[in-house]
Amino acid sequence: MPWLTGRRILEARRVEAPPGPKYADLPLAEGQRIAEVGRRGKFLWLPLTPPDGARADDARDVLVIHLGMTGILSADAPPAHERVRLVLDDGPDPVVHFRDVRRFGRFLVLPGGDPARLPTLAAMGPEPLSDAFTPAGFRAALRRSDVAIKTLLLSQRPVAGLGNIYADEALWRARLHPATPAKRVARDGARVAALHGAIRDVLDAAIRAQGTTLNDYRTVNGEVGAYLAHLDAYGHEGDPCPRCGSTIERRVLAGRSSHFCPHCQPTPRRAPRRGGGRRGGRRRAGRGAG
DNA sequence: CGAGTGCCCTGACAGC
């Protein structure tokens, strides 16, 4: 959306949607200019500059857009389900239409750029492909919680940008069962490193393939993201694991369907031993990942 | 306060 940078917003209003927090404070954007088009995790982040220009950068209002599952921005008016419309000043494509069939998306202004209204954004971890995402920092984040590793990944706190599909794919690559307690993953530096690398690899490959478009979701042009063909675990319930041939299973976890290989990603055995250190040692034998 | 559950919303699809 390079065409948005530098444009002044003449009008910002809700269309075909009831008022609510998902479309909060849109009128604040009117008269302001889009300073840049950035991104934080799955949120688009567009700082605004007021007409007088006299406001500190860190106090700017910010236009925040989350596409949800079905959100799409276009210059052409959609046939239906338009939720927000922007009118920009002179220039190409003066009207921006936000279409969002299922209304999982958001399109709002954060006064002063304060993300308090968006808790996930406020607590969001580093960008996965940036230098800020380090194995050490990732490990520390995993250590802080004992929820299932997949649940934690979906929270966006250890790292930004992972959704259900890529979480499943990264866990498959790292040979980690989605229900493994995060703390337990943190104990194994090699596993943390494997997961850290897997997250980067999966997202990097997905971006290069222009994303994943599920069966019933298409772009307006009917395009399908090419990463769909690269999925190893997600959506492959009942298919052979590409690595070992075992049958991929599906289970609901954290309210999301999770796909994994029961052989490569063995079920974590019971809760970590409690009560004093690991005296007696030795009993953790079990069998390795292989 | 951390963890777990369920809601929002609509369209596609299966089954009867």
Add this chain to the structure above:
DNA sequence: TGCTGTCAGGGCACTC
């Protein structure tokens, strides 16, 4: 043909 039920999922309100 037409109806009903189920599923999909990012983020968050709510409950325990």
